[in-house]
Every structure is written in C-alpha cells, then in structure tokens.
Amino acid sequence: MDKLIQIQDYNSPYGQLILGSFQEKLVICDWKHRKMRLAIDRRIQTELGATYQFSNSSLIHSTIEQLEEYFKGSRIAFNIPIRFCGTEFQKSVWQALLLIPYGKTTSYLQLSENLNNPKAIRAVASANGANALSIIVPCHRIIGTDGKLVGYAGGLRAKQKLLSLENKAGNTEQLSLFS
Incomplete structure (x- = not known):
C-alpha cells in the first residue's frame, strides 16, 4: 500500500x-x-x-x-468534503444522519422508517455505531424511542454535552424528536 x-x-x-x-x-x-x-x-x-x-x-x-x-456555538453545519468507507447500507444510514437538523434528535426506529426499512432497527443502530465521521455526520442526534440517551462512541457524557451545545447554541426549544 x-x-x-x-x-x-x-x-x-x-x-x-x-x-x-x-x-x-x-x-x-x-x-x-x-x-x-x-x-x-x-x-x-x-x-x-x-x-x-x-x-x-x-x-x-x-x-x-x-x-x-x-x-x-457559531457553526451549525459543516462544509467539508467527506468520503464514506463502508457498505452501501451503512452509507445510506450515514446519509440519513446528515438530514437530521441541528438541535433536533431522532430515534433508530424513526431513522429505519425514514430509510423505508422499519424492521432494520438493529442494522441501523449497528451502522450508526460504525460511523467514522462523528460530529460531522451527527450520530449523536440519535436517541432511544423513549427519549433516553443510548450508546455513543464518544460516551454518553460527550453525547449529552453535544446535544446540550446544539440546544443552547441553536436557541431551539427543548430537544425534540425529529420525524
């Protein structure tokens, strides 16, 4: 190589x-x-x-x-050229993550439904966990269906801090589920 x-x-x-x-x-x-x-x-x-x-x-x-x-708190979107390295399914999940607006959250279930594959919740969760472009591709915006924080490669403390940053800086209402 x-x-x-x-x-x-x-x-x-x-x-x-x-x-x-x-x-x-x-x-x-x-x-x-x-x-x-x-x-x-x-x-x-x-x-x-x-x-x-x-x-x-x-x-x-x-x-x-x-x-x-x-x-x-002065930037809400990134304009960096990126390249995904993964399977076609993983890439589709990562593309879907890019559509979650700053200051909003969604669940694995909603994400799988957005991909027209509602039974693929575990596969979506696995692809989310394999994201190598954290923060840029906002996998931290995925929460449990019950609204609770769920796994994050950087740890739940970092995830909470990122979500709080976006909520505060974006001057949005409380973090809400994005559909």
Missing part, C-alpha cells in the same frame, strides 16, 4: 478525536479511544488501499477550524 491517509489527533472540548484525510476528503473524524477503533481503522484502510501516516493537511486544518466554530 503506497497510498496514505493523513491523520492527526485533535483534543476537542468533548474528548480526543482522530482526524484523517485522503485525496482531499475527510474519511475519519472519530473518537480516538472508542471500542471499535481497530475495526474502523481496518475498514477505512482496506477500502482505500491506504495506510495511516501522522501528518497535517489543509483539509484537516479546515476541519479543526470548523469543529472549533461548532464547539463555540
């Missing part, structure tokens, strides 16, 4: 992230110390036929700038 994925660690206010760019597209913005770290890294490197190399890129720099604006 001669191709390289440029990666860099980033200490966000919510935890340590790993950022990676490949051919001017962001392929990873993920929690550095998550349970699925090795499996996700393997999936990305295998699909791209590339290996990680610690180095900076203009795209990583832009991503950090946009993340910092987001964390300060």
Whole structure:
C-alpha cells in the first residue's frame, strides 16, 4: 500500500478525536479511544488501499477550524468534503444522519422508517455505531424511542454535552424528536 491517509489527533472540548484525510476528503473524524477503533481503522484502510501516516493537511486544518466554530456555538453545519468507507447500507444510514437538523434528535426506529426499512432497527443502530465521521455526520442526534440517551462512541457524557451545545447554541426549544 503506497497510498496514505493523513491523520492527526485533535483534543476537542468533548474528548480526543482522530482526524484523517485522503485525496482531499475527510474519511475519519472519530473518537480516538472508542471500542471499535481497530475495526474502523481496518475498514477505512482496506477500502482505500491506504495506510495511516501522522501528518497535517489543509483539509484537516479546515476541519479543526470548523469543529472549533461548532464547539463555540457559531457553526451549525459543516462544509467539508467527506468520503464514506463502508457498505452501501451503512452509507445510506450515514446519509440519513446528515438530514437530521441541528438541535433536533431522532430515534433508530424513526431513522429505519425514514430509510423505508422499519424492521432494520438493529442494522441501523449497528451502522450508526460504525460511523467514522462523528460530529460531522451527527450520530449523536440519535436517541432511544423513549427519549433516553443510548450508546455513543464518544460516551454518553460527550453525547449529552453535544446535544446540550446544539440546544443552547441553536436557541431551539427543548430537544425534540425529529420525524
């Protein structure tokens, strides 16, 4: 493998992230110390036929700038070119996550219904958990059908803080389910 994925660690206010760019597209913005770290890294490197190399890129720099604006509450959407690495089903779930508005939440059930596959709740949850572009692709906006917080790669504390940030910065009403 001669191709390289440029990666860099980033200490966000919510935890340590790993950022990676490949051919001017962001392929990873993920929690550095998550349970699925090795499996996700393997999936990305295998699909791209590339290996990680610690180095900076203009795209990583832009991503950090946009993340910092987001964390300060002055950015509600990202305009970073991204590339998904996963199955077609996973990519469809991740695309659906991009449609959840800032400051809103939805459930796995609603997400599976939006994908016209209401029986695929577990598969949708699994794809959500395999998201390698956390925050940029807002998997933190998924909550349980009962309105409770459910699993998150960055931990439930980080998830709560991200949802609170969006609720506060977006000047929206209380976090509500998005259909």
